[in-house]
Amino acid sequence: MATELDYRPISTDDHIIEPPGVWDGRLESKFQDRAPHVIVEDDMDYWEFEGRRIPNIGLSVMAGRPYEEYTVAPVRFRDMRKGCYDPEERLLDMDRDGIEASALFPTIPGMAGTLFNQADDKDLGLRCLETYNDWLADTWCSTAPERFIGQMIVPLWDIDLAVKEFQRGISLGHKALSFPNAPESLGLPNIGDAHWDPLWDAVEEAGVPVSMHIASGSMRDTQLPLEVAGGTPAEVFVTVAPSSNFVSVATLLWSGVLDRHPKLRFLSVEGGIGWLGYLVQRADEVYVKHRHWTHAVIKEKPSFYFKRQVFANFLDDEVGLAIRHYIGIENIMFEVDYPHSDTTFPNSTALVSKRFKDVPPDETRMIVRDNAIKFFGLNLD
Template identity: 40%
Template sequence: MPLQDHHKIVSVDDHLIEHPRVWQDRLPETFRDRGPRIVEANGNHVWNYDGTAFPTVGLNAVAGKPPEEWGMDPVRYEDMIPGCYDPSARLKDMDVDGVEAALCFPSFPGFGGGVFQRAQDKDLALLCVRAWNDFYIDEWCATDRSRFVPLSIVPTWDPQLAAAEVRRTAAMGSRTISFPDSPVPLGLPSFHNSHWDPFWHACEETGTVISLHFGSGGFVPGFSFSGTKAIAGEMALPDAPFAVAIATFSTNLMWSTIDLLFSGVLQKHPKLQFSLAEGGIGWIPYILERTDFVWERHRHYQEIDFDTRPSDLFREHFWGCFIDDDFGVENRHKVGIDRIMLEIDYPHSDSNWPNSRKRAAEVLVHVPDDECEKICETNARTMLNFPAPV
């Protein structure tokens, strides 16, 4: 049965482009000159943060443009459609697309706040993290709290500060934290390290889901600097075209999932929930088969859980997300029908906007009505504790 009119779509992965005043309106006056602000550079709009320029990459905001006009070049705000940076306009674009509600990830800070993790002045960075959270929850989501799902980022350089921000933003209504898909590329301890225990505890205590978005740890497969120049510490252009990175997005989350399944974190923190944003789902059945195979053969001599199969841990702690994944939908029962959600990815290049609902209907054409409802809406509402308005 195809997607019906009564099926509502809750997207667990969309994006916003911060408007130029986000930090200037919220930072203390003494920090504003060094805080994120938009400047003109060579005819483009560029973020300047503490003396460093950060161009707004064109592929971040291609909604409404034909593929022939896409590119990596910086853009101006007037080159984007208003729904990229204006929440009222975004609601109209969601209506056009047939989307009921959306969870929006940051752009300038990086999906998991990596820009602030790499900043030298951590006092300023902490203020910037808090300012983004205040902006998203109290300005963007306040436009319509039934349609925008509150999300936060945390100061990843300090687990105690991160835990405090989890609790602060949870009290404001935040449902999920966007966290690095791997902390290691950011120079942080791995998921296997007890360093993160205060953060895990705070997420469990508040019922906050951890969203692991592809690339939020700063590593982009096929596109990160590589080769002899990089080894020597020199800046080197990537050998591969960006198409390699786009095609291998999900490999980041394969690694993250396997890492967490064997980390012991899930046993120590049984209430943790992880959303695999922009990862697709077609790879999940194989990874579950492979991790179970490895567990069966190697659990006797390694420091891994002797009693719990990785596939069982996955179905207790992880949620898969897809934009356009025929193979994954065909194999949905091997993933777990209660653990699959839909994502729209507006305004990025993987999005099908303004035809997301039409494409979802094509992908779900052979899926029973009750399963369509779970994939499109109710699984996301369950994971995020974001009930439909009465």
């Protein structure tokens, strides 16, 4: 029998499809003409930035469409659901889906700002990145401050600038930092490297979490054709996409960053949770058997740090729910992934009721609502 909910779930992963005009009129004259802008060519919309043309890939805007219509082909703004790019329409879709609040990731800037971090002109990249954070705050988040969870991006190429922009993002009201799950793919130190300690100091002081979305490293590495290797079926890419956070979580556990920063909290986004049980078990086994010859830098078993500081979300993960106590019910959260092709919209609440039918009501509420309220510091009951 399905579980009936008397509250609305919170989605810890959704996406804005930025509309034309995000950067219009917001930059100094020396940058304005080179800011991201939309052009129309051959009856298709493209974002253009530093000579690159970036379409809105179909799989990113499939919310509300039948599976038979799914496509990787580019889609024009006029053919998208308005909730993809309009905050008022998004709120209506959230109401249709029974969702209380939504954590927002960017699209054109890259889910962790990688487009601007790879800019040839770093001064231009910085101003475009800052402008995105401003736009997110004064368009989407200001529309519904307790329903839209703003997640800032920062200039990763300069640690001092990253700290400065993070602190500015906090002043704008953003509730989390979106950080690439694989900064090494951008030619930067990995997520556990001491290089990032000044940023983590600032994050700890602010008390906000860090989100690591799958495939949020290099745009050149992650915006792949679906044939990931010669002759490989497209389904392979779609199947293994969540695995891009496996190494990221393991790096958090082993690098010592969680020892150095005991108040940091990281969220593995859209990677699912079923694999976490084995990963943590294996990591503890490695600690017992191998830490002496590897000269492990951590002071406790990896499971200790995971329980304290690592969190993960999921869309529809029966295996993960079955082992939820092994993972830790305090460490897992729900997501909708609107408007991407894996989204649970418009059946999210119905899915929760069905999948959680054997989960006690208090645990269900923790996983689909209360954990997110605590994690993001939301002013919701």
